[in-house]
Amino acid sequence: MPTASEDLKIKVLQQALAAVEREPKKLSRYLEFFGDELAVPDCIDIAEVIDRAARPDLNDPVKLALHHALARWDYSTDAGWTTDTEPNTPERRKLIYRLLGLDTAQGKVLDRALPSYAAEQPVVIAAEHERWYTAEIEANGFYWKAYRQYLASVGGWKEEALLGLDASTRSVIERLSNPSREDAFQSKGLVVGYVQSGKTANFTGVVARAADAGYRLIVVLAGATELLRKQTQRRLDKEMIGREFLDKDYEGDRELDSFISHGTRPSQLGYFDWQRLTGPEYDYQSLKRGIDALEFEKASPRKPFHSPENLRSAKARLIVIKKNSVVMGKVLEDLDRVKARVRLEDIPALVIDDESDQASLNTRPADKERPAVNGSIVQLLRILPRAQYVGYTATPFANVFVDPAQPEDLFPKDFLLSLPRPPGYMGVSDFYDLDRQPPYDPKDLTSKRSCFVRPVKGDDLKIPENLTKAVDSFILTGAIKLYRVAQGIPVRGIHHTMLVHLSSRKGEHEQHVTMINQLLNRSDYRSGAALDRLEALYRSDFRPVTAARAPDLQLPSKFSAIVPHIGETLERLAEGGKRVLMVNSDEDADTPVFDEARVWKIIVGGTKLSRGYTVEGLTVSYYRRSARTADTLMQMGRWFGFRQGYADLVRLFIGTEEPLGKGKTIDLYEAFGGVCRDEEMFRGQLKQYASMDDPRILPIQIPPLVPAHLLKPTSSNKMFNAKVRHQNFRTEWVERTMLPTSATDTRTNWNSFLKMVEGTRFAPTAIDLDVGDEHLSYDIMHVDLAPERVMAFLKSYRWLGSNPNLIARELDFMSGTGDRNPEIDRWLVIAPQRRDSRSEFECDVNGQRMSAFDRGRVDGDRVGVISEPRHKVLAEYASLGKRKDADKPRIANPSAETQKLYKARQAVMLLYPIPAEVKKEFQPGFALFFPPNKIRTPLVFGVADQRHRDAATTTA
Secondary structure (H helix, E strand, O other), X not given: OOOHHHHHHHHHHHHHHHHOOOOOOOHHHHHHHHHHHOOOOOOOOHHHHHHHHOOOOOOOHHHHHHHHHHHHHHHOOOOHHHOOOOOOOHHHHXXXXXXXXXXXXXXXXXXXXXXXXXXXXXXXXXXXXXXXXXXXXXXXXXXXXXXXHHHHHOOOOOHHHHHHHHHHHHHHHOOOOOOOOOOOOOOEEEEEOOOOOOHHHHHHHHHHHHHHHOOOEEEEEEOOOHHHHHHHHHHHHHHHHOHHHOOOOOOOOOOHHHOOOOOOOHHHHOOOOEEEOOEOOEOOOOOXXXXXXXXXXXXXXXXXXXXXXXXXXXOEEEEEEOOOHHHHHHHHHHHHHHOOXXXXXXXXXXXEEEOOOOOOOOOOOOOOOOOHHHHHHHHHHHHOOOEEEEEEEOOOHHHHOXXXXXXXXXXXXXXXXXXXXXXXXXXXXXXXXXXXOOOOOOOOOOOHHHHHEEXXXXXXXXOOOOHHHHHHHHHHHHHHHHHHHHOOOOOOOOOEEEEEEOOOOHHHHHHHHHHHHHHHHHOOOOOHHHHHHHHHHHHHHHHHHHHHHOHHHOOOOOHHHOOHHXXXXXXXHHHXXXXXXXXXXXXXXXXXXOOOOOOEEEEXXXXXXXXXXXXXXXXXXXXXXXXXOHHHHHHOOOOOEEOOOOHHHOEEEEEOOEEEEOOEEEOXXXXXXXXXXXXXXXXXHHHHHHOOOOOOOOHHHOHHHOOHHHOOOOEOOEEEOEEEEEEOOOOOEEOOOOOOOOHHHHHHHHHHHHHHOOOOOOEEEEEEEEEOOEEEEEEEEEEEEOHHHHHHHHHHOOOOOOOOOOOHHHHHHHOOOHHHOOOOOEEEEEEEEOOOOOHHHEXXXXXXXXXXXXXXXXXXXXXXXXOOHHHHHHHHHHHHOOOOOOOOOOEEOOOHHHHOOOOOOEEEEEEEEEEOOOOOOEEEEEEEEOOOOOOOOOEEEEEOOHHHOOOOEEEO
């Protein structure tokens, strides 16, 4: 415990930093002032603050307080004191030090000890908005500050994660309407996060900021199940609302002491209180005699409720409901009952729609009746003209395709915000080698697939490598976690779970529970045979993977060090009498409440587990359920999330030959990867164009940027009016994976390719160059071609099914002239070559033998990727003389033959002949890279219907 003098030092520093919170000022002056105020002059001075900041103790309270203040100033974007300095730059830090009154030497000490953290900022596509959310409003935010402090002190959030939350929640709140503005304005936006990435934390922060700013009715649409609603209600109550407002809802809750507390009712401190109209055990109920709960009190009766004088002291109402039209109807009825006494048009309201692509959207034609939930949301927004709508989703495509021509619908007309991947998040890039090609070598531990993914085929019980190995892995990883805790290694959370997702049918879940219990009974993990099996798994799988992926979490060489913890794992699994829980919509389901007790269980379920519900401590997943749609498949990724202290232990057992009907099968791992690549492509497009000012990209122009094979019409007789008229592809890669499957189309493409290279000969060349610490050496064949030949080939190329030409924009770019000249004088076609001689992977091109490459289909249609990273490095060198991305390892020591490939104004095609469905036939797969140019405008939009230029959609 700190001494009394230590307490005083911390208090003086905290008060001094609070006094300069809005902008940095001479800190020594405030340290002296507050030291005198507390009758302890010379309590702590600048020299001691700097000295303690330089100490290695990361938990020193002085160091933490100063770090937080510096980070806040580093990030400031709306303050006059920042002059023209950019956030998180050396120039900003120099300015901060000067304003704090620090000398150069002190600044250098802080640069080393507390460097600025340049967290990735959210990507925002938005219209111009009023700059109403000032630094002063933010600084006065009572509930936002309390929530942020709670995450730091109780939630264990690191400063870098808190800074990311600062930036993203600020980006949302400042694009809502000023709650005090005279005229009612309704904004609609969409926040796109990652699956299991903390979207709830983000919208909790937005709610806290909104309430602080004056929003007094908060409605959270918390998914479509009571499970999700209760989970969301508890999170808000626990982390933001506070014990002072919870009545008796959580009496007897073993975690109640960890709920946030404000010390007293905030109204006693000059702020406002909360009134909750829902609780953990009850959804919204008609208020009847308690209808006054929706009668918003006014401190100044003669002024409208939205005036600052009234908002300042009025209670904020919180309603957390599930997306059910009956429940939502009760809210609408009660609002209708009070409208005679309350001007609803004066109530600043915020509607948060979690999982906004589920149940909320109107996907029916305009002449059909709206779905019930969508109609209820639209009606809620209609009767609350000051309501702001913010949807949250991890699968954004459905929201993008809402018909924007219907002004009352939920299209994100005002902003679309893509959250960055949060620090410590384990997601797509941790389970997929996104640029690698099969076959995969299971012994190659540089491969993420080899480390974390275990393919599953055939009968679950008859094949030991399937469910038996998965359950063994669950028991073993539980023991390893306990070993680490005993060694003082921090492991996130107290839970340890395994997810088994085999079917969406509730009737089959009981069978699966029985199956797993029988397996556990047969596998007496205290017996010699079971221990031998676990030791073999430890030595062949977990220890090598940990050594390769997390050497700082190195495991003991002897399995005997783990054995003592296996018994405790089994004891924890048996707690409560059930080792295997069934989670579905049946009333007798065993849904665990992770906030109330430690959960060490195997969880069996279906759809209820696939949407929004967070399985805490998830370490082993066993997934064999096929999904027909991309958004459903994306939501299955429960294995994504935060895995601090055990990311190396995570294992995904996933079906790779699951039946799809009519004799077809699907590789779920590759199919999921294909969907994830689509998502990353979409995010990349948003990031690329979000910073454009002239022209500014608006949400209504987003649909044309979505991958073409995902772009569905808004209805059978409509299309989006916005069209991309010109796009600059300089230094960009273009790779489409919708290769045709029909014999006719593949032959047409192959003949077009042969015509493109007719009369030429490919020259063989051995490639040698260094990329960072890696030496690349392989063979290629290459040929120079005129742009006209390549254009003719690309124009004639046939894509999968009824898809249009997927590179129409690229063709338009390539044919540009004048100020849109792409500056392409020649094309270099590079065909990488195998060094093994396999006849089935060779084809004939104008009498020359050329290597072919197998590219498997990921979902029955698309191939995964076509090009390979080592070949893309060469293509970029041939066009740029260096790598495209300056932050990646540089190219060095190219051989003389390699150097000859580089030419200015040269575009590159990587060519991969791919075996077709018909034996001994091939089709051309390719990736394109374009050289630099002087085109000034990266993107130009137009409209399909010139007669109605402002229309969102037009008749097809």
